[in-house]
Amino acid sequence: MxxxxxxxxxxxxxxxxxxxxxxxxxxxxxxxxxxxxxxxxxxxxxxxxxxxxxxxxxxxxxxxxxxxxxxxxxxxxxxxxxxxxxxxxxxxxxxxxxxxxxxxxxxxxxxxxxxxxxxxxxxxxxxxxxxxxxxxxxxxxxxxxxxxxxxxxxxxxxxAPELVLLFKAKHVRPKDQADFDETVPHMTPAQRETLAELLDRAHPEHHWLADL
Missing domain, CATH: 3.30.460 (Beta Polymerase; domain 2)
Structure with missing residues (x-):
């Protein structure tokens, strides 16, 4: 547009x-x-x-x-x-x-x-x-x-961090990967589950899914 x-x-x-x-x-x-x-x-x-x-x-x-x-x-x-x-x-x-x-x-x-x-x-x-x-x-x-x-x-x-990471998942620049690695350990099980569900919808087979 x-x-x-x-x-x-x-x-x-x-x-x-x-x-x-x-x-x-x-x-x-x-x-x-x-x-x-x-x-x-x-x-x-x-x-x-x-x-x-x-x-x-x-x-x-x-x-x-x-x-x-x-x-x-x-x-x-x-x-x-x-x-x-x-x-x-x-x-x-x-x-x-x-x-x-x-x-x-x-x-x-x-x-x-x-x-x-x-x-x-x-x-x-x-x-x-x-x-x-x-x-x-x-x-x-x-x-x-x-x-x-x-x-x-x-x-x-x-x-919410699960939504921030959803946006970062599209391109996964080095800083995005670092943000994922640093953030996921601080997320609750429910937040990680939500991120996995959203990634599966927006970016099926994304490599981050294996770490969630």
Missing amino acids: SEQLPGGIQLSPAEIEALGARWSSCWTPSDVAHHLTGIATPWFVAAGWALDLFRGRQTREHGDIEIAIPAARFPEVRDRFLGYVFDAVSSGRIWENATLDVLAATHQTWLRDPATDNYLLDVFREPHDGDTWICRRDETIRLPYSDIIHQTQDGIPYL
Whole structure:
């Protein structure tokens, strides 16, 4: 869908690689939670940071920080970041200060500080049905937000580890394998069983199944 959108900037592989430097000052989960304190929109830290929050300590460096929200609730989140801009990204293309039509056709947004041009936060606008989260990679996987959002002792919400690992299972980069190896021993039998069931649905015969 994003390839049919007007405008935007197509980035070369070298330009995509160079974007890493613009994430050097990205926020921590605590920084994000400070901005979103008291918001009614359900949100959670995702990806590698979520696994560190689950394990109770930072285990590796993170090149960025990602959160996910219900797509329809994005305006409430956007209003918490006045003075910043949101760029939409998809398939190697970026739309700076994205318009509503671009936002409607994409799901990933990067929060940018216009004073420095650095990126601070990656926001995924996820499909949902009211208070039910819908997995964007397999729409048959639908769970209440109340079931998938966990919280740290100081109240930072994060995605359940079995769902974080489900997303990481698609490509299994070295850091994804390391996250799997480090996280599974901390998961409950029920969490490991859920991950195995979801992997069997989304990625049958995945090599992680043998370790669960």
